[in-house]
Amino acid sequence: MTDIVVDWLDEIQKARGKYFLDLSKVHDDANMVTKELENEIIKWYNEEVEWVKRLTQMREVQKCGVMKFLLEKLVPSLDDNILYVCQQNVEWRNLLMRQAYEESAKLVNRLGELSNLFTAYSTLFLYISRTGLTDPKQLQGKKMNDLQLHAVMVPFPVQGNINPLMNLAHLLSSRGVFITFVNTECSHNRMSTAAAESSKFKFLVIPDGLPPDHGRFSKLPEYLNALEKLGPILEHHLLCSLTDGTPPITCIISVNFMSCTYEVANKLGVPRVIFWTMCAASSIAQCNAHLLLSSGHIPVKVENLKKADKVITCLPGNLPPLLPSDLFSFYRAADTSDVLLQWALRESEFQNKGDYVLVNTFDGVDAPETVSALSINGCPALAVGPVFLPNFLEGRDLNGVVSLSEQDESCLKWLDAQEPGSVIYVSFGSLAVKSNEQLEELAVGLEKSEQPFLWVLRMDIVGGKPGTLPEGFVERTKDRGLIVKWVSQVKVLSYPSVGGFLTHSGRNSCLESMSMGVPMLGWPYFFDQFLDCRFCKDMWKIGMDLEGVAADESLVVEREEIEKGVRKLMEGREGEELRKRGRELKEAAFKVVGEGGSSFLNLNRLIHDIAQLSKTASLKTA
Template sequence: MNIMNQKGEHALHAVIVPTPAQGHVNALMNLAQLLAIRGVFVTFVNTEWIHERVVEASKKGKSLVSKDNLELEQQGWRIRFLSIPDGLPPNHGRTSNGAELMVSLQKLGPALEDLLSSAQGKSPSFPPITFIVTDAFMSCTEQVATNMSVPRVIFWPLCAAASVSQCYANFLVSEGFIPVNVSEAKNPEKLIICLPGNIPPLKPTDLLSFYRAQDPSDILFKAFLYESQKQSKGDYILVNTFEELEGKDAVTALSLNGSPALAIGPLFLSNFLEGRDSCSSLWEEEECCLTWLDMQQPGSVIYVSFGSIAVKSEQQLEQVALGLEGSGQPFLWVLRLDIAEGQAAILPEGFEERTKKRALFVRWAPQAKVLAHASVGLFLTHSGWNSTLESMSMGVPVVGFPYFGDQFLNCRFAKEVWKIGLDFEDVDLDDQKVVMKEEVEGVLRRMMSTPEGKKMRDNVLRLKESAAKAVLPGGSSFLNLNTFVKDMTMSKGLQSKNETM
């Protein structure tokens, strides 16, 4: 079937393949909507484990995904959801055993290609696939794109600086920066200044935490170096950042072969500002917390969330709790059922009773809506990139408490480069360190009630304005996404011409 769009052009059909983790799925779900709005057909491929969790979490809320309707037609959009086994047993602790998950994902290419081929005839309203948008950490898509003769578009879910450090990881091995020597993090002579893109000098601990393994045969260490090799093999590069934050050069540095590279973020923001719900949470969101926020004073609430994967020791959660109590501020705390080393948190005796008039605890929250609420004045965060983008986009300063991956870089940049927050001393050097209640309380008070904190609030409000301008019509990210769609259309036109010759 020869499907045309409203302008009489061959319709574009994007396959989107995220890494099976909350932050990666969320970012690419937002991109799926933005492409669909621009007339692109989208096939979104989750692993079965992720898809089932998204469906279950969405039963009581709005979502693009449902068990019974895997094809979505809304305001002219066409988004199709498919799922694929990840190769692991049902009871496998995926997020707690990242090494086995990464190795399994690297082998999914043949199954992904079979899935796409078999799906082609099941949705006659969908045109042939014209390009694949792949999470930068899904190397399995390389051979699929080659076999299907379609462009492979690499999507970076990290900030540009973290993406550059990962893209050049094998180079950093040759230069002696990987494996990372944490003890050199405070040595100014060990700053990494050899990377392109005019990114700020990096400390050894800014590199992905997986490179701290001193044994190069470590499975996760090897897996990320392998991904680095494949991350240079793309026909187009998209990055979830905005030019006004990190500059064009940092994004361009991700193109090792001369392919176009564009900043198109913050991806969630235009959907959020225009009221499009793109819920793809792995947990049911408790929107009752918004009603509670309505009853608090403007700028008074500390929002606490350590993301979807980070875990803390019981001792650390106890110290965070006591620090929050000592701050005197109202707080909204997201406590996942597996937050305390895989178990539910046990808070200090009497803590909930003592703070009940100014505290609310939820299992999961609609984070963008929370951060946009006028009563929220600070975000105590794990410093994931999605959370960092959401916080700056809503004008909320941060206190960073990183756990793994790129979070250490995001945390330091928030403090030292963008100057929108603080962190706790030496948490980037020692993942076993327990931050005591006195330090927690002190940092929270500095952010909430000192001139230093006010300056950071002023800084983040300026970033909020820049982020909104970037994603709205006429802004840098808005125009870059339009350019990408136009380039894919031209690529499709050339492909169609070649097929008829």
């Protein structure tokens, strides 16, 4: 019986893999044709510009007679021709991209049909594996929900954690796992209704124990304390949610900073899977926070942030030496009594208590031996990222499920009209805060760089309020710049016209930029962003940074530094080398999530292993 199901799964998986590769090829072919066309147009344009220069020089020499008459007629004609070529260039590019998207849409629909079939057979296969079923007659009277594994997904309630866990949930759901996705009331209220309704899994909304008008992130210590105590509330709501038709819970998958799930998994008698949303090096540092404390590396004194003699070499995983400035910003404290440092230390204890470990990274960014250093008592530790990419390639942009505001799609048409690789995209994520003084320096720096830009300017960027731009800035830059409130970042980064990303170096942003092959100019704000910024520059070779920001997040970066950084990224030789490296990382990311890739296979292994672990696990409902 099992062999038959395995054969079914193999056939369906091969078909899914073929369509997945076809989908990628359509996008690549469209980009390649567009690039070739652009090169021809640029060559033609340059030749005509050269002719205009020569004719203009001749005009200076021959000021009268027939030559003057001919030049007056010929030069405007050439100018008109150049304008016509540029307009045709845009029209041809748009036509090619529309044809590519239409073909992709057909493939995505077919892929969806195959995914549904694969889900059904996967569910059957997992049930057979878990129960040792040998007689097909034993399936009679069984409902689909009776056969499924059931994973409870628990994110830390912030956009940067919810989005990757939501992507992981969809990947597991497509493999036949029943999903319950837990949200706090505050987070769920910000979730896109359409996205929630289109999901194939169940949402469980729970209170976080704080009043509605509590500032939460503006009162961070109180908020973190409330989340630590969320265990009993979570357990109660989970038990109440197990209505008829819901499979028994077989595992809890939580992001790394939700220690409350440890006691819940224990009481329910199910495995606890820890999903690290950070890069492996940051994860290892946090997991070994007590080792850093006993070795005297934390708390980090501000004056030691860049000292070469303070490098950290005591961590496992064959990591390169880390600087004090690479560590979490929460470690920057006067002494060990600091509230945020104490919270990080408490969480570290529970990050070493689990049954399985997943990391949102991939081969080519983090080595397998580095990821393996996150293993708990010998349990598997697997790279499964970038978790957003398979969903995005199949037409699902889940990174907008929890969004600060409505996404502005008009910017995509604007990007269509820009030259390949010409636009620098500017965004600092959902939490970073800037002063009005810093916004002015940034605006002037962008203006002086003379580069086309797409700038995401949140309405709460200055302490919860909109920022103020220099007088006349929008008018002066309207021909080459666009300012929006919020966008689909992955869609923006996937556009050929985007050639660079000025970023806060958040983990999701880094993974998305790598996967789309876009180099970065790092400007970290807090938490783990300092290490990602430096590793993008020194280890992964797909980024550069602004001078001094790693050592002092409150530093006001001056306009000259911003202009210099943007020009270096967009015009310089170093920027071109980074784009070349970006193409290599993009290829690696596409490979690992595709049929037979390491992240693809690791997700399959996770489901198999959880099925085995759940053989003896039982839900304690009594």
